[in-house]
Amino acid sequence: MSQEHFNVDPTEIAKFSSLAHKWWDPDSEFKPLHDINPVRIDFIQQYAGIENQRILDVGCGGGILAEGLAAKGGHVTGIDLAEKPLKIARLHLLESGQKVDYQLKAVETLAAEQPESFDIVSCMEMLEHVPEPSSVIQACAQLAKPGGWVFFSTLNRTPKCYLLAVLGAEYVLGLLPRGTHDYARFIKPSELARMTRSAGLDTVEVAGMHYNPFSRAVTLNQDSSVNYLVACRKPA
Template identity: 70%
Template sequence: MSTIETPNVDAAELAKFSELAHKWWDPNSEFKPLHEINPLRLGFIEQHAALAGMRVVDVGCGGGILSESMAARGAAVTGVDLAEKSLKVARLHGLESGVTVDYRCIAVEALAEEAAGSFDVVTCMEMLEHVPDPASVVAACSRLAKPGGWVFFSTISRNPKAYLQAVIGAEYVLGLLPRGTHDYARFLKPSELARMARSAGLDLIELAGMTYDPLSKQYSLNRDATVNYLMACHKELGE
């Protein structure tokens, strides 16, 4: 039985994503940016970990956009989230697409108690900036990974440029995201996330920036990690 009594979740954040759940697979909805960056996220993961035949858990999977993509590459994917409405949408879409993902409504900390060291690959994308205790999520992701396994994160850095682009620009000027999507105080600098990862027994292998060009309306990966960024970490063999 899990000893996790209080899930690491913000009720307001959960309600916000639950309200939008029916729009997860609409590529022109509030989730349009996730659809557009998904090939970049998938490519970044595959640069480090071959997904075919791997056991993968997607933490904070939402409606299953990344989960389905990894399953389509031949991975056995478990998607976990605390928004049941989002998971219902994910399950329905899986039935329509024919892509199999095991979706579970469970906190990552509770899953880590239940299935420690069970996964070759752990992904946690665009979630850390929405939870009260990101270090707890990072530690749980590490516990879920097998020794020698891979853990991938993506989130937003905390600095004036990130505030201008990810909040003012994306939410108020360009309208890429609904207003109030992000709380600037919860953004994580790469150095802060790297420290959390090291404390959890993870080695930082690669840090990549993900930027949006408003003129071409295209996202790309590069070395500029001042706003959105991805992090590839390797679980220490001795853990």
């Protein structure tokens, strides 16, 4: 599939593809994703419920969130534009026994094909990796059924976030590969709110997510200065 027509950065695809074999190693560079996953799932569960819901995970990568949602009884589709992580995701289903429909597809393409098809759309830790996050948000909104839920998580463009998520996580602690994040692409909650509003979504909750890399504890609070989660609803 040609990626040139899609809202995708080939450098980002290559970056995550090179690490694909480590996706399900909880002590690898993906350790933070494994650690925050239960909190992300609980956040979705709290607002939308998961069991028997038709769910789309946008930018699913190797399937950590998608599988977690399937394990809670969701009927999950995962889409990504990186082939290697998708192959890893499909292989892991053989190990876990979960059912997820993984597709190599752009969210904008799926939105044109299957508008208003999903009860829940999640797009976690992805917006800061694409050239046009507003296009992704618009497509997520299109894919949600009327009355459906759309969830985002991303990084705030603050000095504190740069210190913790870039310098700390990538260069000091080595939790993430150097170059994982481009600070210029981080998104302020006010900017995300503007984009979700333009897409016709109502913001219900913005929650800060605090990750302690030493204890590996994850908590939600009101401080959205670094990582934050957003719950949106599409008007019925």
